[in-house]
Amino acid sequence: MNADGPPQVRTTTTSLRIVEALRELDGAGVTELANRLDISKSAVHKHLTTLHRLGYVRREGNTYQVGLQFLHLGLYARDRLPVFETGRDAVERLAEATGHATNLMVYDGGYGVYVRHIPGGGDDPIREGERVYLHATAAGKAILAFLDEGERRSVLERIGLPEMTEKTITDRARLERELRSVRDQRLAFDREEYAEGYQCVASPVVGPDGVTAAAVSVSGSMDRMTGKTLEEDVTGLVVSTAKSIENELLSR
Amino acid sequence: MNADGPPQVRTTTTSLRIVEALRELDGAGVTELANRLDISKSAVHKHLTTLHRLGYVRREGNTYQVGLQFLHLGLYARDRLPVFETGRDAVERLAEATGHATNLMVYDGGYGVYVRHIPGGGDDPIREGERVYLHATAAGKAILAFLDEGERRSVLERIGLPEMTEKTITDRARLERELRSVRDQRLAFDREEYAEGYQCVASPVVGPDGVTAAAVSVSGSMDRMTGKTLEEDVTGLVVSTAKSIENELLSR
């Protein structure tokens, strides 16, 4: 049947699909989940019972929610990332210095994960912990630019260049051209490519192995950050923050 | 066979046991996990492959780590807690005012979870996200004191009063006596009952339903916080912070 992939465990996948549906729905009941995921009620119920007993699902009456056991594992996973450990303070300082939303993104299996996001006031399309496309964000492009070429190719092939806004880069050649300039300048921009009215500057943190570990970025709505602010004031700080994290990573 | 519990999913439990082992071991390989958990190598391998593909496990060469997908779900779960949303700023201010380690604990299935922990300098036995026994921590006792009586009884029965240090309360009657005084004073103490050389003050945040939602606590090593500081200076701030969160929760 599944002639393609390596051996897998179907049941676990189902359980995690259920949890992810709970997140998307902000909590749900057995029947709702069963319909949405096209699984029998009895199966959903069995999974939820198990997950509940283990603390991965919380129950309030007849609706289930994502449980706090994920917090334990998630914070643990983050704390163990070398980039996060060495970079967290620098990112915090950058946020204070600029007054804008500030992020630390790491590469994770073809996507980018915002392991730290400090809001800058105003609305904000970014959630800490979220997985996002690399090609549509400044930090993501910074990461892509320094990613191992084979890896980059396979990622772009597998995931493609989905359009998030009108301005998202959906053309492979144009992306490659931009990545070349990112490599030269150690600087990437996002001008409403991820979310309308939202822009971003990023600089890569290249790990000791020469492959990008992460990227630092500062972002804001168009009116909070004019093009000039973005290019002149903030840019330098972003680059120097990224570079200093990179240096600290090297000397460990 | 399983005449006791409700229907469950064994495979999911196995997967999550593997992830928890990865946390305890700070990463591990297939064989190591198989030995530790007493599962065949092929099974462990299959589970890891699945978890990896879904982003719940990260792979570095031949060792596997807890993955960042947990961070996404965990932070989401936390952000959706009313107590956290309304209390996070107040706790942050409390930390600044006292200069000591400060925590926000919520009740979760018989245990306490530190949803926020701001370190206060110096060593610290608390990890943000961690699940701990209620009876051995100040915040836990604050929560227990106001918990629904039936729930409290069943929790204490199920979990017992495991000894963490010499000073941990392991006697049920003594615990009940202390909880009565916690209810009167809205204040709980922990004097090295959780970790040696570590003490703590806490005050409960009673939810709109009259059942404890959470507790605020301030903690520190014995030398950083003398008994006097603890009782006189910090205590009032802890109580008023908890109370103000409680009020804000009521008016929503």
Add this chain to the structure above:
DNA sequence: CCGTCCCGTTCTCAAAGTGAGAACGGGACG
């Protein structure tokens, strides 16, 4: 106050997937 509807829970059974064990393959080390 009773009937209806909806949802969570339980039960049973067949089909399917999991997991043990053995064998393979490749890299590290001596």
Add this chain to the structure above:
DNA sequence: CGTCCCGTTCTCACTTTGAGAACGGGACGG
């Protein structure tokens, strides 16, 4: 070059999962 160790693959028997139908209880409305 041989040995050892570890991850990966394969196969098969057995356990477990999951569908479907039936149960039970609470909410709502007539």
